[in-house]
Amino acid sequence: MSTLSIQGVSKRFSSETIAVDRVSLDVADGELVCLLGPSGSGKSTLLRMVGGFEDPTSGRIAIDGQDVTHLPPERRPTGMVFQSHALWSHMNVFNNLAFGLKLRRRPKVEIRDRVEAVLDLVGLKGYDRRMTNQLSGGQQQRVALARALILEPKILLLDEPFASLDQHLRERLREEVRDIQLRLKITTLFVTHGQDEALSMADRIVVMHDGRTEQADRPDVIYRDPQTPFVAGFIGTMNFIKGHVENGRFRHADLSVALAVSDGPVTLAVRPEALDLVAPDDRSRVVIHRVTDFGTHGLIDLHLSDGTRVKSMVPSPEPFQAGQAVGLAPRSFAAFRNDAKLSGIHHAR
Template sequence: MSVLKITDVSKIFPNGPKAVDRFSLDVADGELVCLLGPSGSGKSTLLRMVGGFETPSSGLMTIDGEDITRLPPEKRPTGMVFQSHALWTHMNVFKNLAFGLKLRKVPAAEIKRRVEGVLDLVGLGGYGLRSVTQLSGGQQQRVALARSLVLEPKILLLDEPFASLDQHLRERLREEVRDIQQRLKITTLFVTHGQDEALSMADRIVVMRDGRTEQIDRPDIVYREPRTPFVAGFIGSMNSLDGTVTKGIFTAANFTVGLPVSDGPATLCVRPEALDLKVVADGPHGNVHRVTDYGTHGLVDLALPDGTRIKAMVAHPDLFQVGQGVRMTPQAMAAYRDGMLIHRTAIDASLSRPPERIDA
């Protein structure tokens, strides 16, 4: 059992704002939790505090109930994989992996067994005598992962490990890392600014902003039920319309839709895949500005009269031409006021439940 508990942890750097502000999170045994947020959100600082490379200004961190808040990195049951690989170029692969075990005075036979075993695990069996300078970027990242796993840590920490790799290699490696993590059932905290990585790898996603938590949920819930306008705009592609609600009708530019909330300003958010389009000759909401065919689907870029740009995902992009007038019908939407969710309608709402009102 390996459970990580972070309670009210803050980090204040000299002459600066709080990098992390009273952050709390419990990571369950065998769970992979992703810290997701823009640059400066505090996610890497938090990970470094868990690994012992930064000291919290306040708060408590425990692993299986043991206080690790002030322990140095070498005294913690954690293994960290950095974006830069941080491999020793004067050592071959085997020596890179064996170094930490030698410091722990592990017997030579046990070192050989564990190093060879972990190299097989990451798909580098037989690479022990290779110089790390002879390896590709993806192979070097596998060695960095193996170097952490060979220590048999209770908690695996990954700090944007695929950021320097090309897109194809990133996709392949994240699948391999997820497979290894599930096979070993190792509790993992993963930092990324890539939404696709978070959505495809995590059991839960923690969306961070300015050192604080915006939302903690399963990937599907974070995507489909964002609690704040920031999460709605940060995760995936989102159309946002600022308008006004009057007598249950939301209006922005010349677009209107029923919205059963109290009168006042509101921001309406609609995913491109949840927006139906119909070409019309009279009374369009907007005009087609651009059509992009991705093969599997199309993306129609619309321009509303006030200059607002809207994107809609369509199955048949060939049905739309630049300049056409189009009317929009949201099949799912969320509305926010003063930074809070006030209404949400899911795509299957008409089949399963009435629209949800969360208006105060």
């Protein structure tokens, strides 16, 4: 059983620079949790503190109940994979993988067996005598993963490991890494700024912004029920339409829907797949700007009368063309006021 507990951890680089601000997180045995956020959100700094490469200003980090807050990296039961691979170019693959075991003075037979086993695990059987500069970027990242796994860490730390790879290779490797993680049942903390990686790999996503946790939940909940405007806008594509609620109805120049909240300004958050296009009424001034055919679906870019740009996903783009006037009919939406969510997901009536 391997668990990670982060309790009120903060990191200040100066009196004015707070990289991580009182973050708490518990990662269960065998769970893969993704830290997701834009550059500067504090996610990599938090990961480095778990790995021992940064010291927290305050707070506590424990692995299996043991306080590791001030232990150096080599004394923590963690394995880290960096974005830059960080392989030794003067060593072949075997020696890159064997290095940590040699430092621990493991027998030669054990080292050889464990190197062969971990290379087989990451799909590089027979590559032990290759120099690292003879490998592709994807193969180098597999070696970096193997080097972290060969020491049998309790916690695997992944710091944007696919960021330097092309899209096709990135998709294939993240599937392979997730398969390996599930097979080994290793507790994993994974940093990325890619929504697709987080949504496809994680058991839970922690969305970070300005050093703080905005929301932590399952990927489907994060996508369908965002709790803040930042989460709503950062995960997937979201349309934001500003209007005003009066007598239980949200009103905008181009649409009106029932919304049982107190009167006042409100911003609707509507996913493109939940924004239907209908025949325009006499007051509608919504105009199609662009139609994109993705084969499996169409994406319609629209201009609202106040200049707001929104998108609608349709099964087929054929009925639509640029310049066409349409009406909007949101099927479901979230509502925000002053950066706070107003109850749950609303469905149009």
